[in-house]
Amino acid sequence: MSPDRNHSPIYRQFILRLQAGLHLLDEASRQEIMRFVVGRQHRSGGFMDRGEQPDLYYSLFGFWLASALNLGAELNRLNDFVRDRKAETNPVDRFAGMLIQQAFSQKKEGPFTFFRELFRRDHPINFSYQLFLFLLVFDARYGKKRWLYFFVRMLLRWYKPPVGSPASLVAALTVARDEVGLKTEKMQQQLVGYFNEGIGFRSFEQVETGDMLSMGVSLFALQKTGFDLRLIAPTCFKFIEQNFDQGAFLSGDGDATRDLEYTFYGLLALGCLADD
Numbered sequence: 532m533s534p535d536r537n538h539s540p541i542y543r544q545f546i547l548r549l550q551a552g553l554h555l556l557d558e559a560s561r562q563e564i565m566r567f568v569v570g571r572q573h574r575s576g577g578f579m580d581r582g583e584q585p586d587l588y589y590s591l592f593g594f595w596l597a598s599a600l601n602l603g604a605e606l607n608r609l610n611d612f613v614r615d616r617k618a619e620t621n622p623v624d625r626f627a628g629m630l631i632q633q634a635f636s637q638k639k640e641g642p643f644t645f646f647r648e649l650f651r652r653d654h655p656i657n658f659s660y661q662l663f664l665f666l667l668v669f670d671a672r673y674g675k676k677r678w679l680y681f682f683v684r685m686l687l688r689w690y691k692p693p694v695g696s697p698a699s700l701v702a703a704l705t706v707a708r709d710e711v712g713l714k715t716e717k718m719q720q721q722l723v724g725y726f727n728e729g730i731g732f733r734s735f736e737q738v739e740t741g742d743m744l745s746m747g748v749s750l751f752a753l754q755k756t757g758f759d760l761r762l763i764a765p766t767c768f769k770f771i772e773q774n775f776d777q778g779a780f781l782s783g784d785g786d787a788t789r790d791l792e793y794t795f796y797g798l799l800a801l802g803c804l805a806d807d
Contacts, residue, residue, distance in 0.1 A: 538674040541667055541706065542595070542630060545799060548751060549599035549780055552802030566796065568596045571791050572605055576612030581790055585612065587624040587631075593789040594631050599798070610635045624644040626664035633671045663703045671711065684711045697734050698745040702752035716757040722749055722761030726763055731770040731783070742784045747796030750803035765802050771801050 547744045553561055571578050571593060577585030578593030590609060598607045653717055687708050692700055705718040725732050731741030731750045746767060753760060760767075774781040779789035780797025 533634060540671040542671055545595050546598045548802035549798045552806035555801055555805055565600050567778035569605060576608035578791055581788060587627040588793050591627040591631060592795040595795055598753040622624055625669055629668045630671060687713055698732055699748050702748040705756060707753040710757045719753060719756060721757050722752060728766055731766055740784050743774060743780055743782050743793045743796045747799040750800045754803040767804060
């Protein structure tokens with residue numbers, strides 16, 4: 532089951548948006564980001580979490596950023612790191628590792644083992660988030676196989692996100708519906724409900740602060756599905772600018788820690804505004 536050659540996996544679309552975001556920055560800012568990303572790589576080849584330890588989850592963000600920055604040497608070291616990793620117990624790490632290995636064309640598990648990963652409950656995690664990571668790997672591995680997408684279409688046609696769902700889940704479902712050819716207008720309007728003028732995108736409609744994760748994934752979903760971003764762009768640009776700090780983007784909700792995850796979301800958000 533080789534993927535459709537004309538299909539661009541979502542993870543590659545992320546990289547293109549990151550590159551678009553980089554092009555909006557001046558040379559000094561791009562160099563700051565490059566130094567920050569390079570500095571977050573551990574001597575083992577993995578990228579570091581907030582505790583300065585190599586981590587597959589943070590390595591996924593490091594992979595996307597290093598790819599956008601064309602950091603060949605760093606990507607080669609990451610390739611060696613993921614090749615040597617043993618089986619992970621945490622499903623987030625398992626799917627992050629699978630996606631990086633897929634991008635590096637490393638040896639993969641058989642289909643049965645791969646699909647079984649979705650339903651393993653050996654580690655507590657939000658199933659919606661686990662499903663999103665699974666779909667990223669599925670999309671990269673199998674592309675738009677019609678007989679597989681038929682079942683996904685049937686599921687998404689009737690599924691509605693639970694009341695009170697975070698913006699990230701609504702954004703993921705919007706992207707998923709677009710990928711399988713379903714209408715997204717209602718999902719777009721639901722997603723815009725998380726936007727507040729002067730604040731940006733919030734994780735939940737009732738909170739009073741924006742955050743970079745919600746900003747990044749919401750703008751990606753809206754841009755990908757053809758939503759006109761011009762009216763919300765000024766607030767988004769201001770939020771992104773205010774949270775750029777020495778080569779990294781902050782979470783935007785008061786956390787001053789600089790890490791790869793929010794740097795990815797900040798550049799992703801900026802890249803989604805590049806055409807507006």
